[in-house]
Amino acid sequence: MKKYIFKRSIQSLITIWIVIFVVFMLLRLMPTSGYFTRDDYLTMTEEMRQAYLKSIGVLDPPLTQFKNFIVNIFNGDLGRSITVYPRLSITTILKEKIGYSAVFGFASIVISMGLGIPMGILMARYKGKIVDNLGTFYSVIVRAVPSLIYLFLFQVWVSKIFDLPMLFYKDRPESWILPAISMSLSSIAWYAIWLRRFMVDEANRDYIKFAQVKGLSESYVMRKHVLRNAFVPIAIGIPSDLLLIISGSLIIENLYSIPGMGGLLIDSIKQMDNNLVQVLVLIYSVLSVLGVFLGDLLIVFIDPRIRLTESED
Amino acid sequence: MDKMYYNGTELPDDLFDEIPLDEQLSEESGYSNYSYWRSTFRTFFKSKLSIFLVIIIVVLSLFSFLYPVFSNVDPQQVTLDMDKWNVNANSQNWFGTDGLGRDIWARTWYGTRNSLLLALVIALIEVGVGSIVGAIWGYVRRIDPLMIELYNIITNIPSTVYLILLSYILEPSFTTIVIALASSGWIVEAKFMRNKVLSLRESEYNIASQCLGTPLKRIVAKNIIPHLVSLIIMEAALTVPYSIGSEVFLGFVGLGLPLDSVTLGNMVNQGRANFMLYPYQMLYPTLVLCIITISFYIVGNKFADASDPKNHV
Numbered sequence: 001m002k003k004y005i006f007k008r009s010i011q012s013l014i015t016i017w018i019v020i021f022v023v024f025m026l027l028r029l030m031p032t033s034g035y036f037t038r039d040d041y042l043t044m045t046e047e048m049r050q051a052y053l054k055s056i057g058v059l060d061p062p063l064t065q066f067k068n069f070i071v072n073i074f075n076g077d078l079g080r081s082i083t084v085y086p087r088l089s090i091t092t093i094l095k096e097k098i099g100y101s102a103v104f105g106f107a108s109i110v111i112s113m114g115l116g117i118p119m120g121i122l123m124a125r126y127k128g129k130i131v132d133n134l135g136t137f138y139s140v141i142v143r144a145v146p147s148l149i150y151l152f153l154f155q156v157w158v159s160k161i162f163d164l165p166m167l168f169y170k171d172r173p174e175s176w177i178l179p180a181i182s183m184s185l186s187s188i189a190w191y192a193i194w195l196r197r198f199m200v201d202e203a204n205r206d207y208i209k210f211a212q213v214k215g216l217s218e219s220y221v222m223r224k225h226v227l228r229n230a231f232v233p234i235a236i237g238i239p240s241d242l243l244l245i246i247s248g249s250l251i252i253e254n255l256y257s258i259p260g261m262g263g264l265l266i267d268s269i270k271q272m273d274n275n276l277v278q279v280l281v282l283i284y285s286v287l288s289v290l291g292v293f294l295g296d297l298l299i300v301f302i303d304p305r306i307r308l309t310e311s312e313d
Numbered sequence: 314m315d316k317m318y319y320n321g322t323e324l325p326d327d328l329f330d331e332i333p334l335d336e337q338l339s340e341e342s343g344y345s346n347y348s349y350w351r352s353t354f355r356t357f358f359k360s361k362l363s364i365f366l367v368i369i370i371v372v373l374s375l376f377s378f379l380y381p382v383f384s385n386v387d388p389q390q391v392t393l394d395m396d397k398w399n400v401n402a403n404s405q406n407w408f409g410t411d412g413l414g415r416d417i418w419a420r421t422w423y424g425t426r427n428s429l430l431l432a433l434v435i436a437l438i439e440v441g442v443g444s445i446v447g448a449i450w451g452y453v454r455r456i457d458p459l460m461i462e463l464y465n466i467i468t469n470i471p472s473t474v475y476l477i478l479l480s481y482i483l484e485p486s487f488t489t490i491v492i493a494l495a496s497s498g499w500i501v502e503a504k505f506m507r508n509k510v511l512s513l514r515e516s517e518y519n520i521a522s523q524c525l526g527t528p529l530k531r532i533v534a535k536n537i538i539p540h541l542v543s544l545i546i547m548e549a550a551l552t553v554p555y556s557i558g559s560e561v562f563l564g565f566v567g568l569g570l571p572l573d574s575v576t577l578g579n580m581v582n583q584g585r586a587n588f589m590l591y592p593y594q595m596l597y598p599t600l601v602l603c604i605i606t607i608s609f610y611i612v613g614n615k616f617a618d619a620s621d622p623k624n625h626v
Contacts, residue, residue: 015465023470026478144610145603146558148565152585251565266566269473277474285469 001300008296012289019285020278021066027274028062035274037086069278078279083271084264090279093264098246101253101260104176105245108183115184116191121227123192124199135196139189147186148251154182155255168256179256183249187241191234198230232303239298240291247284349539349622357619366608366615373605377425386419388575399591408597412587420575421598425605428557428577431487436552438495443502444545450503451510460507467500476568485571494559502548509544513537543620550613554606561602577602 033041035058036049044052053059057068072079078090085093123135142150158178159166165175202208203226211221246261253262265284268276300306318324357363392398392414402409408417450460476493483489513519513536522532560578563569569578577598584595618624 015462015469018462019466019469022466023474026474029478140607140610144554144607146554146561146581146606148558148561149581149599149603152588156588251562254565263566265471266473266568269471270567281471281474284471288469289465 005297008293012293016282016285016289020282023281024066024069024278025062027277028065030272030274032058033272035082037083073282079275081268081273081276083273084268084276090276093276094261094279094283097248097259097261097264100258101248101262102246104180104183104252104258104260105248106242107176107180108187109241109245111180112184112187112191116188117195119188119192120195120199121222123196124203124226124230125222127196127200132196135192139193142186142189143193150185151182151251151255154178154185166256168258175256179252179258182255183252195230195234198233199226202226202229229303232299235302236295236299239294240288243287243291243294244284246287347625352622352625353543353616353620356624357616360615363612363615363619366612369604370608370612373425373601373608374429377422377429380419380422381426384419384422386416388415388420388423389573391415399587399594401591402593402597409591409593411583411591411594417580417594417597420580421577421601423575424577424580424598425601427575428560428602429553429605431490431560431576432553432556434491435494435498435556436549438491439498439502439552440545440549442495442499443548444506444541446499447503447506448510448541450507451514460503464500464504467497470497472497473566473568476563485568487570487574490560490563490570494556498552505548506541506544509541510537513540540620543616547613547617547620550609550616553609553613557602557606 032049032053035053035056036044040052041049050059057065060068069079078094081088081090081093119135123132126132155166155178158164164178165172166178167175168179169175208221208225211225212218248258248260248262248264250262250266252258253260265277265280267273268280394414397410397414399412400406400410400414406416406418408421410416411420446460450456472493475496476489479489479493519532519536522536557577560569560576561581562578564576564578564582569582570576572579572583580598581595581602584591584598588595
């Protein structure tokens with residue numbers, strides 16, 4: 001077990017390292033105008049621009065720049081944003097934004113597990129009945145229709161029907177309801193549909209039939225055997241979901257104008273804010289690699305049949 | 314011939330005849346009327362919903378490809394006549410006109426054609442490259458760690474990074490979008506195929522076939538290829554709604570095709586801007602888009618069910 005954790009940590013570190021390196025090098029392909037705020041770029045002469053670039057180290061060889069970037073990160077200095085929030089330190093920006101995304105992300109996980117898991121259980125229990133058909137219909141709509149379309153129509157129509165505010169206001173808690181629910185719409189379907197499939201698969205196994213033949217009650221078999229086994233593949237994703245709540249949802253934060261993390265990556269890439277892009281890619285890749293790692297560890301505790309030894313393929 | 318025993322008593326040799334291996338007879342004894350493809354299609358077309366949706370897909374695709382050939386309405390035709398701006402649906406403009414007096418009916422069908430083309434090209438590249446790489450990946454054990462690492466890296470770099478870099482190098486166009494979407498999609502497909510190939514290769518019936526001395530050619534042709542071909546068809550069908558959805562999303566974040574190109578994604582996003590005043594401008598193209606994505610999604614899933622031999626009668 002210890003050996004496995006050690007091996008996996010090393011592997012994860014290598015992945016993160018390569019991702020950061022590749023993105024860093026890709027960003028060197030971007031034009032250097034991305035290192036200036038718009039006003040600076042227009043007022044400076046060409047010599048001043050070159051001098052400025054030299055002073056911030058952009059003209060150094062890429063490998064030296066990469067080394068400096070890493071050294072700064074370890075010293076706790078994430079650098080400053082250039083074009084998106086001119087001259088603001090990235091730590092400040094993140095502190096401001098992560099809170100919003102994390103709150104909505106967490107609320108959405110609670111809602112989608114709270115509704116999606118019972119829905120999946122009901123669908124599996126009454127397979128082929130009306131509950132199952134309704135659930136399937138819902139999940140087909142949510143998965144096949146582009147999310148922007150149903151999220152937008154949800155916002156417009158539901159806010160009208162229930163007379164809720166269409167945009168997010170920090171000091172009006174009733175305006176938090178719609179974004180939290182719309183963030184859960186697709187993940188409710190995700191939990192329901194997969195749990196249903198795993199439960200149906202599991203319920204067809206021979207040992208389940210044996211348990212029923214032995215005379216165990218239906219609810220006992222469902223709870224102790226079917227659900228427990230069907231939940232293992234669902235559980236793998238939970239650590240990732242929890243860690244990535246801070247990344248926010250681009251569409252929803254945009255529709256409801258929530259000042260969260262959602263659009264930050266796209267904005268920073270579009271405005272070629274290289275410092276911000278690097279830090280964000282670093283954070284996201286660390287979190288997603290860590291999430292996969294924790295997911296693999298989690299199932300060892302949930303499923304005693306899974307043992308992580310060197311013979312694991 | 315060895316002595317035969319039954320319950321400890323020796324059986325005399327004259328009870329047995331030695332028969333030379335007869336190719337034809339052995340074929341006949343193993344012959345069943347079962348044909349994989351016939352059963353797959355029979356199961357698939359047994360569902361009325363599948364037939365209905367396949368007809369819808371065929372009719373809509375044919376219509377959207379033929380409409381531009383036979384119609385003389387120019388989807389880009391703007392008019393200075395203010396009476397013809399934002400007209401609601403009527404006998405002349407079946408879906409009404411937009412803010413520049415362009416006919417939404419014509420634009421919808423041009424848009425459908427372009428979006429379908431985009432989606433089909435992406436599906437072909439992703440699934441084509443993905444299946445070939447996935448098949449090799451599943452069979453050649455040695456490249457597995459390398460490919461897993463590549464998979465982690467590619468899926469960890471946000472696709473917007475590729476997209477921006479590409480649109481910086483090339484003009485934002487049909488090709489850029491295809492490359493950007495396919496650049497991360499192919500490895501996801503490849504991973505999916507690799508997992509399938511691995512489990513097929515190790516599945517009991519293939520091991521049994523090998524033990525019975527079935528030549529590799531026959532195992533590949535009868536046991537493995539049918540499985541993969543049905544997976545490829547299914548994945549291609551499911552990539553279509555995904556690609557159309559991505560195009561809508563890219564238009565939303567401002568990274569889509571140029572605004573003057575007519576696609577469903579651009580129409581949805583332009584209609585969204587005027588939704589409060591002229592909801593029909595978004596709703597009609599959205600309706601066509603949803604019919605297409607939902608049909609492809611359901612057909613893909615129904616085909617997946619039908620191609621599973623467990624569901625064959």
